[in-house]
Amino acid sequence: MLMHDVRLALRSLKRNPILSTLMIGAIAVGIAASMIAITLYHARSGHPIPWKADTLYAVTMDLRDDDPDQGFSEHPEYPPFQLAYPDAKAVYQSDIPVRSVMMYRAGRVVAPENRNVKPFGATIRVTTADFFQTFDVPFIQGNGWSRADDESPAAVVVLSRFMNDKLFGSANSVGREVTLTGKQFRVVGVIDTWMPQPKYYDLNASSGFDVPEDFFIPFGWMQALKLGPNGNVNCVSKRAKIESFDAFITQDCVWLQFWVEFRKASDRDRYQAFIDNYVSDQKRHGRFPRKLNNRIVNVQTWLDMWDVVGDDSRMQMGLGLVFLVVCVLNTLGLMLAKFLSAAPISGLRRALGASRVDIVRQHLVEVVVVGLLGGFTGLLLTLGGLAALRVLLFSGVLVGSDNPDRVAMVQAMVHMDVPVIALGIALSLLTGVLAGLYPAWRIGRLAPATFLKTQ
Amino acid sequence: MEIRALLSALWRSRTGPFLVAAQVALTLAVIVNVVYIVQQRLADANKPTGIDLDNMFWVGIETLDANYNQAAAVPVDLTYLKSLPGVVSATTVNILPQWWGRMGLPFAANPKQLDTPNGGVPGTIYFGTDTFIDTFGLKLVAGRTFDANAIVQPSSDMASAIATWAPEMIVTRAMAQKLFPNGDALGKTVYVGLTNKSSTIVGIVEHMQAGPSPARFEQFAIQIVIVPIIPAGPGGTFVVRTRPGERERVMAKVEKEFADLQPGRYVRRIEAYDETAGRLRQGSRASAIILATVAFFVLAVTIIGIVGLAAFNVTTRTKQLGTRRAIGARKFHILRYFLVENWLITSGGALLGCVLALAAGIKLSTMYQTPRLPLYYLVLGVALVWVVGVLAVAIPARRAASISPAIATRSV
């Protein structure tokens, strides 16, 4: 019965090639626009570490001067997203979190052992030891370092997989040496390909989507090498003075990212109290003039505060869905026209014994077939559209870089994963049904005799 | 023309017309807002930079030499670059203008202003030599470029460089006006925030843009302070301006020879400046293309809807149209009937579309903090809908008009 209806539907579509193409085309284009928007939105709105949703937190403190905001930011009520070194150093001592991470990004020139490889500039993350376990970074060789290594500081380094391939040809490199502008570091570990989407632990660059750093070295090198930050530095107090590097790190300028992980979710409130107490204490020295506004936020809230999704993604979603609605209306009209034109055939069938339900069912099957064909074509168009977008939006990102991870990252931004594809199929079915429900109902409602009159 | 009869006939079979009107409404709302956004994005991306990008390139030099003498190397580098045939001028910079990163500090005419809330004027800072103005092709409207003696030698790092500062500065006119609203900036002293430093304005340039900005932040992008400081290095970024047509040749030569002026150096990167600026704007331009494409397809789908309804009407009304001709309608009357009917439907849709467009426009302007949709966009949108509607219905209408009156006597 169903196969028969499907065959009838296909024959009916073949009989009106132009009309069928228009209907399927309208659905396809609408589905494609929505799916592309959904894909882009989905890529930006994922939670990168859901298993630590309630135990991983970013630490922020409101160090700003007590003056009305100059209107740079959309949310002047948010504290700065980074900490100044004196505060980071102080709260790092707390034993409430099971792990604390204090870190920033720097840049240096690398001289490879292999003379055939030109020296190159690389990004370095200068971080305390807990980084790797806090963010669940996978290792393929060796491991990280200890808190003691932060203090000394030990001349050790962890490489990214890309950097390991580039310097040592993906051989086992634990124990070998790397020179970062004149200083030698010993490799203690190599991490696997690791690209959290977004790069939530440091959102200061490229709208939050970036490959991880090439090198990781212990935090103690910040002072030992006077390694300045390569990211966002904001002197939030007018009393800050810039004189030298050593003086700079004592000033009220924020440039450090600070994360904590708790054993259980309830520790967060204890930690909040600790931070508030610290800040209240600092007020006695004339720092932190504003009222308490220290936010310990989980990853989701953090991403919302940074608005990683962005207005553009939201606008694109709105546009895609409006487009889909226009396509549904369009297809509805075309289908209504088609069914009404073919009404005499239905009347004939009714006269020959088909019931109203039969007719409606047969038309609904045709509607679903159109929806599925449109959806299938739409998914093909989506793939094509996403490929075009990859070039249009991201080709600039790949300039001047030989990092295949970057290509993979760009690929991930325009990638339709299984849930999104499933959504696409569901959407096309829904579209077909929405477009066809009313026309099928209208046809079923008409009395057969209406069509059989010769007039 | 019996509009009343037409309307009552339209009302009696109103499903088709309502569907088309709804599509027209949504399409109008989409197109009006998309065109507005695209126009804004392109305007933001195409604002003048004041820089002669097409004749410029930059080159980044890195070195591994721990004993690199930045102070000695930079003058040698600049002399070499300036001596190349085809080169107009060259300079070194700390951060490239028209780049993703910027550095800025507050500045003020009165040092007390730097201690007060919101005190001082935020300015983007560029380090350069006395050839900065010529290299970037800026127009000097007052004063002079830096004195060669005023150029500060490289410090050990950025913080120290800022802490040392320089005795002279050149500012853009926008910056000068903010600092000295009475218009007498030349020769005045300016105090620098977060340092206990000051310098004298020795020159004012017409216009320079640090990077593309949305309208509400545009001011910050054109308030620029240039100071004669050689960056710490080691190595550095050099900017070169050539005569028209010479850039490719000079770039090739520099890429081959420049690094080797000192041992142990290499070129990190070399790029034509207009390409750099283009990459910076790639996002805006791409999103403009995407939005325009979507708007185009929405319009195309709605046109299909209009044509579909009209063609359907022609088919189902064949007998009726033949009869009308039989009782005396001319081809022109049939044509006019279809055009007016179509115009009524699209106008109804356009009316609703204007409401939707305004609502969406308000939402978008709040979201992006841009000025509200100007009303004349709605007028243009409705005009577009009318024109498109007429063009879409033209062929079905002509087919309708060519229906023979003899159809009336044909049985079934």
Next chain:
Amino acid sequence: MIDMQGISKVFRTDVVQTHALRNFSLRVEPGEFVAITGHSGSGKTTFLNVAGLLEEFDAGHYQLDGQDVSRLTDNQRSRIRNEKIGFIFQGFNLIPDLNIYDNVDAPLHYRRMPGAERHRRITASLERVGLTARMKHIPAQLSGGQQQRAAIARAISGEPRVILADEPTGNLDTTMSNQIMELLQSINAGGTTILMVTHNPELAQKAHRQVHIVDGQIDQIHEFNPLRAAEAAVGASA
């Protein structure tokens, strides 16, 4: 009123040529009520189309109300149909989305006529056919007989010189058929020439004379009204 001489109409396709009318001559005097009969395919519909200027003919002469209508433009033909001819169709051919008032109005608004005048004519026609009460109804709400009466109102609202009726009672039962015939006869009594195509011999006898068409040519002419017989005979042999 109608003077056709040697009319010939050929339908050509790639494969076959059909002579729908051959050397067809007919003369109808003003005020006559003529019935046109013939089997299907005999050419009576084609004759009606040609007579009503719905189609052009290939050879011969045709004068309608004293005017040569042989070679006219499409617009000119439309104008004459509008002003001089009233049509009545077997299937009524009312516009389904308009009410009766607007249907009757249809031919009038293809001329330049002030609104008051149109209103006067429409109400007069509707009264004439007895449908004043149904002015605001749409055709679907009317019986077959009422629909045909509305169609007749439309045909007479323009005060045509001749009415061409194509099987006007073909879709109606006996009672309604009689009603319609009475109406037509009454209109004819008022001076309007009527040509009626029918295959019902009973109805054909209600006309003044009957013209029988076979294979595109006039086969016989029957006179039912002796007074007219002589005039008709003179006309037909000319």
